[in-house]
Amino acid sequence: MVHENEITEAEQEILERLWQHEVEGWPLPPGAEGEVVELGLHAKGWVKGGGLRLSAGGLEVARRAIRRHRLAERLLADLMGVEQEQAEEHACVLEHSLVEGLAERVCTFLGHPRVCPHGHPIPEGPCCKKAAASVEAVISPLDHMRPGEEGLIAYLATPQNGDLQKFLSMGIHPGDPIALVRKTPSVVFRCGHSQFAVDRELATQVYVRRHG
Numbered sequence: 001m002v003h004e005n006e007i008t009e010a011e012q013e014i015l016e017r018l019w020q021h022e023v024e025g026w027p028l029p030p031g032a033e034g035e036v037v038e039l040g041l042h043a044k045g046w047v048k049g050g051g052l053r054l055s056a057g058g059l060e061v062a063r064r065a066i067r068r069h070r071l072a073e074r075l076l077a078d079l080m081g082v083e084q085e086q087a088e089e090h091a092c093v094l095e096h097s098l099v100e101g102l103a104e105r106v107c108t109f110l111g112h113p114r115v116c117p118h119g120h121p122i123p124e125g126p127c128c129k130k131a132a133a134s135v136e137a138v139i140s141p142l143d144h145m146r147p148g149e150e151g152l153i154a155y156l157a158t159p160q161n162g163d164l165q166k167f168l169s170m171g172i173h174p175g176d177p178i179a180l181v182r183k184t185p186s187v188v189f190r191c192g193h194s195q196f197a198v199d200r201e202l203a204t205q206v207y208v209r210r211h212g
């Protein structure tokens, strides 16, 4: 297994682009081929000979890099309220610091988020699989709770930065205690000493670590 620390930033970036192209159908950036050759990714065994398809090893290294990148974005957006464009920039730097063990801890801390702030799926890690087996039902969107049920906000899965700002301006943050009051006609919940009514779409973005 290749250790994360042995990959340069340039290698990591191009591996991520190739993975997004191959797995998620994103367009390849211009100059990708030149970069692959220049960085010697064929010789390293990450890219299959004579093309730009990732090898099994390359796919795995790239998948973990994507995971660290999107977790870093999630961390910056949820915990620090960093604007989405800035989050993208900072995430590129932060992802290189998220060595494998730390990524698992960040993932667990954030409640194993499924998507980055842009709505792109975060590839699962070993921690997510373990969590799915044991406590899957414990973290769920606010609108899946029963009226009267309490919990702690695990994370805010806001695809639009404006939505995140809305939550933050309401004084709602990951880690805050929350209780669902009712679900219709709008979703009403208590957080701290305040009570809020939001539409269902917004309520599905609040992930709650449920007691019990």
Ligand SMILES: [Zn+2]
Pocket (backbone or CB within 6 Å): 070, 073, 116, 117, 118, 119, 120
């Ligand atoms: Zn993203």
Ligand SMILES: [Zn+2]
Pocket (backbone or CB within 6 Å): 104, 107, 108, 111, 112, 113, 125, 126, 127, 128, 129, 131
């Ligand atoms: Zn996880």
